[in-house]
Amino acid sequence: MRGRTDWRREAGPFLALIGLPLAWFLLLILVPLGAVWALSFAINTGVASIEVTGTLANYARTLEPTYLGILLKSLALAGLATLVSLGLGFPVALAIAFAPPPWRTPLLVAVTLPFWTNLLIRTYALMAVLRDEGLVNRVVAALAPDLAPLPLLYHDVAVVVGLVYVHLPFMVLPIFAALDRMDRSLIEASLDLGAGPLATIRHVVLPLAGPGIRAGVLLTFVPALGSYLVPDLLGGPGSQMIANVIERQFRRADDWPFGAALAFVLVYLTLLALALLAPRRPAARA
């Protein structure tokens, strides 16, 4: 029997295959990212001149109450959006995984359908639903004519709704994949041993969907934390997120070093989330 192919023995083909993607990765991702990282340790010396001095002043500034507040708020909004997505996404994934086979593909397509529409258009559509004269408030007005329109748009609620709307497929799909792989006889075994449907979900389905849930949380939380368009269009003055502040530093404030520091705080947080939630290697088998 042949062992696993060793890239060291097949260096030629290996390099030919990996070379271009590697160059792409270095040139277009690592180099610019490195440049921005260097900028985060720089100071503005003139109108258009920047000097990398190794200062930590930019990072110190990110801890000022204004910015720290926005950072915490971003974490809170992204965290809340992730929780809501999980709450909505798990039952949806469960329902699709246990739907009769002919239904599954249409249901999966339905979940991913919004995904094929431009984000900007989807966000504007959501504005139409949430604004004072929008769909939600018209329904409210029809039911309770005396009530003032609910201030949904330009508010944290709108941002969370928007984030959930955008990221729900990223929650549903990995959980569905985990549930779909699960051996159905495990559920039958649980029922057979006297556990009701809810106890079975709690003791068997949830633990076994764990990797899928972790992946879904990661795929929802990380992009939600860095969201720019959704808080920009749906949020009010008080519901800005960190990406909106970063954009302002680079463009309107023209303070690249501070913008870079803020951007890298976001990168550090993302790496932290990855370290906490990324799937671990399964324990070695005996």
Next chain:
Amino acid sequence: MSALIEIEGVTKRFGAIVAVDDVTLNIAEGEFFALLGPSGCGKTTLLRLLAGFETPNVGRIRIDGRDQTRVPPHRRPVNMVFQSYALFPHLSVRGNVEYGLKVAGVPPAERRRRVDEVLALVQLEGLADRMPDQLSGGQRQRVALARALVKRPRVVLLDEPLSALDAKLREELRFELSRLQHHLGLTFVMVTHDQDEALALATRCAVMHRGALVQVGTPAELYEFPASRLVAEFIGAVNLFEGRVITDAPDHAVIDLPGEGIRAWLDHGTGLPGVPRLWLAVRPEKMELHKRAGGRPAPRMEGTPPGHNVLAGTIREIAYLGSESVFDVELETGRRVRVIRPNLTHWDQEDFGRDEPVWLGWHAEAAVVLAR
């Protein structure tokens, strides 16, 4: 004998397919009952109906006198050993075995005691903290068994319990299953496609075909007195000869076998008056081989008048299996007959050779007459 499980006129359809077709069956307390049949015969569906994973379209199922027809699986007094074992991969051996006690709210101290007890019973002491993927196939099987036994169910259901194991282990666990069932006095209902397994383990078997019960009886009844060609051919090997009844007296019968040009003598009446066409079934190990070379005359078979129950043939193939040899004998008509001969001494296997002319015969009490 009062029935613990009463299956009354149960039919289960999946769309246009009738998986279980009007089955009525009683199983008594303490029986080791086997549902035997080829794949797709409905035996697994019948087991799943007992477990509650399926609900019958027609009919009723009672266990211990209580109607269980529409009771969901988690409220039935039965536990199942799944074919793939279905061990929870995220729980240890202890976690798997105590699962049923935990969800039933059994306090931890008692849980621990009962799990230890049942693990000792299936000889898995010391493995309680292992995870399922650290166990061998045989050990997993024992965990699945322990998990089904720990709740002391009224009925233990086993779905092809030994099919995933290799031959040696299968035999070992076969004895163990038998020992456990006897020791605990529990009622076991097993599904299997393996006739050896059913014959070796079961106190009673039902042979299923196309959703219906074909014959129910003890293993010996099914093997020695099959009710149809289907059962005769499914359980063990059999040689079938088409014929018709010449004489049918209470103490003997004579069957004409026109295809072979001889007559067969039976030590009992057929009880099949007026059946124009029937089959004589003779098991391979119930046939004898005699030398025919050099013009030796046909031997007279025990309990028969001369000239009955004897056929001329030539050995074409020999399979030496150690404990016995299987002979493929060609008759003068060209059809093949199988004969099994035990190797009682070291030299029995040398008695007959390939292409040797032989006489085949069987005793008056060795054959069965089948009308279907």
